[in-house]
Amino acid sequence: MKVLGIESSCDECAAAVVMDGREVLSNVVATQIPVHAVYNGVVPELASRMHTEWILDVVGKALTDAGLEPGDIDGVAAAAQPGLLGSLLVGLNFAKAFAWARDLPFIALDHMLAHLYASRLAVPGRTEEPAAYPFLGLLVSGGHSIICRADNFDDITVLGTTIDDALGEAFDKVAKHYGFGYPGGAVIDKLAKTGDSGAFRFPMPKLYKKNGVSTNDVSHRCDLSYSGLKTAVINQLEQFRVKPASGENEAADFAASFQKTAIEILLRSLFRAIEDTGLATVVAGGGAAANSLLRSRLAERKDIRCVFPPLEFCGDNGAMIAGLGYQYLSRGDRSPLTVTASARVKAFKRKYP
Ligand code: KG4
Ligand code: ZN
Numbered sequence: 001m002k003v004l005g006i007e008s009s010c011d012e013c014a015a016a017v018v019m020d021g022r023e024v025l026s027n028v029v030a031t032q033i034p035v036h037a038v039y040n041g042v043v044p045e046l047a048s049r050m051h052t053e054w055i056l057d058v059v060g061k062a063l064t065d066a067g068l069e070p071g072d073i074d075g076v077a078a079a080a081q082p083g084l085l086g087s088l089l090v091g092l093n094f095a096k097a098f099a100w101a102r103d104l105p106f107i108a109l110d111h112m113l114a115h116l117y118a119s120r121l122a123v124p125g126r127t128e129e130p131a132a133y134p135f136l137g138l139l140v141s142g143g144h145s146i147i148c149r150a151d152n153f154d155d156i157t158v159l160g161t162t163i164d165d166a167l168g169e170a171f172d173k174v175a176k177h178y179g180f181g182y183p184g185g186a187v188i189d190k191l192a193k194t195g196d197s198g199a200f201r202f203p204m205p206k207l208y209k210k211n212g213v214s215t216n217d218v219s220h221r222c223d224l225s226y227s228g229l230k231t232a233v234i235n236q237l238e239q240f241r242v243k244p245a246s247g248e249n250e251a252a253d254f255a256a257s258f259q260k261t262a263i264e265i266l267l268r269s270l271f272r273a274i275e276d277t278g279l280a281t282v283v284a285g286g287g288a289a290a291n292s293l294l295r296s297r298l299a300e301r302k303d304i305r306c307v308f309p310p311l312e313f314c315g316d317n318g319a320m321i322a323g324l325g326y327q328y329l330s331r332g333d334r335s336p337l338t339v340t341a342s343a344r345v346k347a348f349k350r351k352y353p
Contacts, residue, residue: 007318017068022130042084044086070102077321078106085342112141115286118309138266140288142183142288159276160221196243274304
């Protein structure tokens with residue numbers, strides 16, 4: 001079954017064709033980064049307008065690259081949540097129209113579940129077998145940071161999530177403040193390689209405390225918080241310096257120190273989830289799953305299996321949508337053409353306390 005997947009939740013206009021849920025026949029990602037980089041962040045109105053201008057060509061190229069005609073497609077999938085509403089609507093409605101015009105089965109799906117599915121995609125030269133359910137999902141992107149138990153492609157239980165900023169968002173905001181460039185994740189990851197991660201010691205959030213007193217409330221054991229770290233790096237940098245200023249390498253030093261703390265915050269919660277559930281397989285996904293420190297720190301844990309998507313499938317892409325879409329469609333699931341987009345998914349962000 002050849003499924004066309006369309007993804008337009010943020011600043012990537014993407015479409016792909018995937019065969020039987022795994023074999024990627026084409027994967028087209030038209031990035032709007034240069035447009036938004038001028039503003040150091042995504043401008044939602046520009047993003048949705050550009051999606052409307054690009055979507056036809058992007059889908060056309062996905063078909064051409066796969067060597068297919070529109071009539072060869074067996075099903076259509078699109079991301080319907082979460083994301084920028086105006087942007088989501090463009091891809092979703094295009095997908096609906098494509099499916100309706102050819103009377104094809106159609107499914108609207110969750111973008112974060114698609115990130116979780118991304119590591120199951122097969123690309124030439126990749127021999128790693130998909131992880132067996134259940135496993136722990138680690139979903140880290142610009143809008144979300146989720147630690148979950150996954151029992152199936154459509155069945156996750158959120159164990160921990162951010163109570164404020166997402167991991168990628170913290171990278172983006174720090175990079176924006178210091179003018180490192182957009183998006184911030186890849187820039188800081190690169191800059192950090194030449195820095196001393198011990199030059200600054202930033203605080204780790206303490207989510208167990210209420211009015212300064214430790215509580216027995218363990219419901220937040222696996223939750224995450226990045227706003228404190230972000231504030232420390234942006235507004236209180238000097239307070240956290242533990243080594244003398246290194247002159248030219250200053251930016252690299254605080255980038256490395258920030259990245260180290262950001263990843264430690266994530267790992268602390270992830271390791272608690274491993275402890276609590278006894279699950280020893282972690283499947284990562286999302287743009288920030290490209291982070292090199294996250295990958296190397298997890299590789300140190302020889303007692304757990306960590307599965308990362310190939311770098312090209314970490315960020316937003318249509319292949320993960322098509323792959324996940326196949327799973328629903330082959331089970332007989334269909335979305336009505338009246339389905340609409342949703343910017344948020346309640347369970348993916350926690351109110352605190
Ligand atoms: O999944 P994605 O493409 O879009 C969303 O669904 O948000 O993720 C984009 C996010 C951005 O915040 C970007 O800064 C972050 O992923 N990112 C990284 C890295 N590469 C991209 N964060 C940390 N380290 C990286 N190497
Ligand atoms: Zn994403």
